[in-house]
Amino acid sequence: MTYPETPRRSWVQRWHVKGIVGTVVLVVLLIASSRMTGVDVGMFFSNFGQFMNLLVRMSSPAWDYTAVIIQPLLETIQMAILGTTIGAALAIPFAVLSASNLIHSRLLRGVTRLFLDLVRTLPDLLLAAIFVAIFGIGSTAGVVTLAIFSFGMVSKLFYEVIETIDMGPLEALESVGASKVTIIWYAVLPQILNQFISYFLYTLEINVRASTVLGYLGAGGIGVFLQRSLNEFNYSQTAVIILATLVVVLVIDGISNHLRRVLL
Amino acid sequence: MTQAPIISFKGVNKIYNNGTVGLKDISFDIPRGQFLVVVGLSGAGKSTLLRTINRMHEITSGEITIEEEPINDYKGQSLRLLRRKIGMIFQGFNLINRSSVERNVLSGRVSYYPTWKTICGLFTKADREMAVRSLQRVNLADKLYTRADELSGGQQQRVAIARTLMQDPKIILADEPVASLDPLTTATVMDTLQRLNREDGITVIVNLHSVALARKYADRIIGLRAGQLVYDQPIAAVTEADLNRIYAEGEQV
Ligand SMILES: Nc1ncnc2c1ncn2[C@@H]1O[C@H](COP(=O)(O)OP(=O)(O)O)[C@@H](O)[C@H]1O
Ligand SMILES: [Mg+2]
Secondary structure: OOOOOOOOOOHHHHOOHHHHHHHHHHHHHHHHHHHHHOOOHHHHHHOHHHHHHHHHHHOOOOHHHHHHHHHHHHHHHHHHHHHHHHHHHHHHHHHHHHOOOOOOOHHHHHHHHHHHHHHHHOOHHHHHHHHHHHHOOOHHHHHHHHHHHHHHHHHHHHHHHHOOOOOHHHHHHHHHOOOHHHHHHHHHHHHHHHHHHHHHHHHHHHHHHHHHHHHHOOOOOHHHHHHHHHHOOOHHHHHHHHHHHHHHHHHHHHHHHHHHHHHO | OOOOOOEEEEEEEEEOOOOOEEEEEEEEEEOOOOEEEEEOOOOOOHHHHHHHHOOOOOOOEEEEEEOOEEOOOOOOHHHHHHHHOEEEEOOOOOOOOOOEHHHHHHHHHHHHOOHHHHHHOOOOHHHHHHHHHHHHHOOOHHHOOOEHHHOOHHHHHHHHHHHHHOOOOOEEEEEOOOOOOOHHHHHHHHHHHHHHHHHHOOEEEEEOOOHHHHHHHOOEEEEEEOOEEEEEEEHHHOOHHHHHHHHOOOOOO
């Protein structure tokens, strides 16, 4: 009896060489980097008691404090929405200028992408620190920070979406005698709109979370209150802030996840 | 009395940037109102030929005139005005899938408006009625508000024809318009093109793969091979043997 010829796995495939080597390298890297940065994993466990202590002190939330933090929480959400919207709106023209299927000039694309790469390298906390220094403590600094942060992130996501579109409708609109802007409006926008909204919501989620931390630097919103309560060792208030923030983040995540599922 | 040709090729060459010869020394005239079918093997240069007429492709040398005007140097507004009078139908329909049939059809009219009006969707009542009439001509008026991607292939191609009608074109270029359709819908699309040719006097130029269709609809058949014009006969003079020779690979004609 003869068996039909089946392809043979190579020696490398049979012994899963790639997987094993990869794992070993990863473990070595982990150990080496914790050595070099001086991270003491043991300390995490030895100080566990302090962590428990904090939890105990936070376990009696000052519920009447809720009324005080509703306003700053709303401000945090508004900051996130405003910052994300401004950033995403600014990102659209830059995404168009970065898309290789729309812009044939390598130079123009290159310069735009370089600019976007630079924006993306700026850490959001650094931005917040700078803008708090410029605009003073308050939500303006937060909004500007979030707008720039969203701009950098969304513009890249956007141009990658644009590069996947079907070029047929563009060809048709071009043959009709449409102007460049009309072509983009009629043939590009409908193809990307849903994915744009989806990425917008995704960025909004991230920004709601980020804006609580930014507030810590004085950039407005709930973070300011978080910082105050921690400084005053008023952990019963801290507990309320954390719980309330958690609820807001969960609700925003839920809404945006639902919308994104509907859209895609 | 002989009328001036609507389109005229004079010694046209097209070499792609990578060195591929697209068209080689093409010279011929197309009289107004003709139903011209272009045949040839895949890669012969049919699509290239069609796209030089509305300047979707640039030629390397030679001259193309449309209504006795050389088109080589058109750019910006004059190029858009040229394209406005030339409709184009594609093998893949090229509709905006997520948009309504109405919006797709109206998009054929955008060159009559300044850009900002097209963006705001400020089409005149007359043009909205024209969209309905264009759809009636392809028997799809009931699909006005349907999303384009909910239609069958044949229906989509007819929407594409309605879009072209919105341009009020003098010429229609169709690049293998039925290559992805079944025989029945093929007939409705080809019949529609024929009706526009006969009733509206639109000059129609169609690239076809099928010899049978070419013989059924053409007033005249031209054949391309490797970018060269190797055949050119009015339909009365076309024989089966001629067409077979165009499709026979490697053989000298
Ligand atoms: N954008 C392009 N760049 C380089 N070569 C091309 C391009 N488009 C078409 N060609 C080549 O030009 C020749 C003619 O192509 P085409 O006009 O599409 O033929 P047909 O439509 O008859 O199948 C082919 O050899 C094709 O590979
Ligand atoms: Mg072709």
